[in-house]
Structure formats: structure tokens, C-alpha cells
Amino acid sequence: MASSVTIGDADLATIQGLLERLMADAACAAVLLIARDGESLAAAGAAPAMDMVSVAGLAAGGFSSTAPLAQLLGEREFAAVIHEGVARSLHVSAVDDATILMAVFDERTTVGMVRAFAREASTRLAAVLDEARTRGRSTGRRSHGGGA
Amino acid sequence: MTPRLKLAMEHDGPSRGRYVRDVVQQLLKLRAVRGALLVASDGIVIVAEVPDTVAVEPLAAMAARLGRELEASAARMGRASFSTAMFSAPDGPMFLAAAPIGYVVVLAEPRANLEAIRSATDEAVGLIQAAWAPPEGNAG
Numbered sequence: 001m002a003s004s005v006t007i008g009d010a011d012l013a014t015i016q017g018l019l020e021r022l023m024a025d026a027a028c029a030a031v032l033l034i035a036r037d038g039e040s041l042a043a044a045g046a047a048p049a050m051d052m053v054s055v056a057g058l059a060a061g062g063f064s065s066t067a068p069l070a071q072l073l074g075e076r077e078f079a080a081v082i083h084e085g086v087a088r089s090l091h092v093s094a095v096d097d098a099t100i101l102m103a104v105f106d107e108r109t110t111v112g113m114v115r116a117f118a119r120e121a122s123t124r125l126a127a128v129l130d131e132a133r134t135r136g137r138s139t140g141r142r143s144h145g146g147g148a
Numbered sequence: 149m150t151p152r153l154k155l156a157m158e159h160d161g162p163s164r165g166r167y168v169r170d171v172v173q174q175l176l177k178l179r180a181v182r183g184a185l186l187v188a189s190d191g192i193v194i195v196a197e198v199p200d201t202v203a204v205e206p207l208a209a210m211a212a213r214l215g216r217e218l219e220a221s222a223a224r225m226g227r228a229s230f231s232t233a234m235f236s237a238p239d240g241p242m243f244l245a246a247a248p249i250g251y252v253v254v255l256a257e258p259r260a261n262l263e264a265i266r267s268a269t270d271e272a273v274g275l276i277q278a279a280w281a282p283p284e285g286n287a288g
Contacts, residue, residue, distance in 0.1 A: 024162050024163045024165075025163055025164045025165045026165050027163065027165050027166065109165065110192075110193050110194055110195065110196070111192060111193075112186075112187070112188050112192040112193050112194035112195075112250075113165050113168075113194050113195065115188070115192065116188065116194060116249050117164070117165065
């Protein structure tokens with residue numbers, strides 16, 4: 001299982017770049033990297049009139065709550081969960097065992113577009129976080145809370 | 149390599165999604181083309197440029213199902229997977245082409261120039277493939 005991680009400035013800049021890239025590629029309103037406990041680790045974009053702190057916490061809770069359902073189907077967890085609204089929707093996907101990726105999007109794009117680019121971004125984010133953990137272990141840095 | 153494909157491989161614009169949408173929209177400029185889509189292999193719509201009279205989601209689901217079946221059949225026969233297929237219908241042919249992230253679907257009118265559309269569809273697949281690989285040196 002991926003442990004929590006302390007994200008240094010360089011890694012945070014890389015993560016920020018990946019989030020901004022995802023937001024531009026998929027035409028999302030906002031993109032957040034969230035710890036499984038609901039803490040927002042990094043974000044790109046801003047959806048107007050949205051309390052992103054609450055959205056992050058609720059998205060993490062909602063994503064975790066689907067794991068038992070996935071397990072009933074023989075899955076460890078769902079790779080992604082989509083909340084479809086009239087004007088705005090959420091795409092929440094697993095990055096690794098400690099983090100999830102949330103994209104807020106509207107009618108400017110499609111769920112298929114968001115999903116395709118979110119998969120690519122998740123793979124890259126997971127690699128950055130894994131490298132940060134490995135580096136943290138080798139330098140003896142203590143991790144805390146999975147966050148920045 | 150065509151000039152357009154070369155251009156796509158050099159693409160490092162701000163939005164690959166917009167670029168892919170542009171590639172699909174370019175197909176609409178062909179004479180007698182009614183609509184074009186890019187659908188994921190499970191039938192989820194990625195880009196759809198079709199008239200209001202076309203039910204997008206059922207079409208995308210059917211196209212993905214056909215594409216998967218063609219790929220599975222080719223594998224069962226020990227043949228290479230298909231690149232482009234054409235399905236005839238009274239209201240015009242449908243072209244289906246395998247792309248890196250799913251399938252490109254082109255709807256045409258009965259009077260369409262089939263070879264021109266097939267060629268343009270293949271080119272669109274190449275452009276999408278080139279655009280999908282993220283630019284080198286980007287974050288991550």
C-alpha cells in the first residue's frame with residue numbers, strides 16, 4: 001500500500017504542472033489532487049461559487065464509500081466514479097492507495113474526454129508520488145498526513 | 149508522412165482535447181459527411197459532431213460494440229486487427245476506424261465518395277494518435 005508522503009516544492013511544481021495540463025487538455029473547470037482523507041494536496045483552476053475544500057472532503061468520502069460495493073463485484077475498488085449533474089459533473093479516480101484525482105467539468109467537454117486524460121494524468125501523478133515516497137524513505141524524511 | 153500528420157506530431161498546443169476535437173470537426177468538411185465521433189472502446193463518447201437527428205449515445209455504443217467484435221474476430225482468426233471498416237445502410241455508409249483510445253466513426257450520405265472518406269478517416273486516426281502522446285519535456 002502506498003504510504004502518505006511529504007511533497008517537496010519540486011514535486012509539488014511537477015504535480016501542479018500535471019494538473020494544469022489535465023485541465024487544459026480535457027477542458028475541465030477545476031482539477032484537484034486529494035488525499036484519501038479528504039485533504040486537498042494540489043489544485044488547478046477554480047470552479048466559481050464552489051467550496052472546493054468541502055468538495056474535496058466529500059469527494060474523498062464518496063469515493064471511499066464505493067469500495068465495499070466494488071468488493072461485492074469482485075473488484076478491490078472502482079477505478080473511477082462519475083457524478084453527473086445537469087450543469088456540472090465530477091470525475092473522481094484513484095491515483096494510488098493514498099490519493100485520488102478529482103476533475104470538475106461542465107458542458108464544454110465530455111466525460112469520455114475527461115476520463116481519457118485523467119487516466120493519463122493519474123499514471124504520471126502516481127509516478128511522481130511514488131518517487132517522492134522513495135526519496136523520502138532514502139533520506140529518512142518523515143511523512144505526514146499524505147499532504148503537501 | 150503527410151504534412152498534416154507531421155504537423156500533428158509537432159503539436160504542443162495548450163489543449164490536446166481541443167486539438168482532437170478539431171481533427172474530428174475536420175472530417176465534417178468532407179463532402180457528403182453527415183457526422184463524426186470519437187468514442188472510447190467501451191462506447192463512452194469523447195467527441196461528437198453529429199446532427200441533432202442522430203442519437204449519439206446509442207450510435208457510440210453500437211460503434212464500440214462493432215469495433216470490439218471486429219477486433220476479437222480478427223484475433224480469433226489469427227489476423228491483424230482491422231484498421232477501417234465500412235457498413236452500408238440505406239441512409240448512407242458508416243465508417244469505423246480503430247484509434248489509440250477507441251474508435252473514429254464517420255457517418256456519410258449515400259452519394260459519398262467512399263475512398264475519400266476512408267482515406268480522411270485513416271488520416272484522422274493518425275492525427276489523434278500523434279496528438280495523444282503527450283509532448284516530451286512536459287511536467288511528469
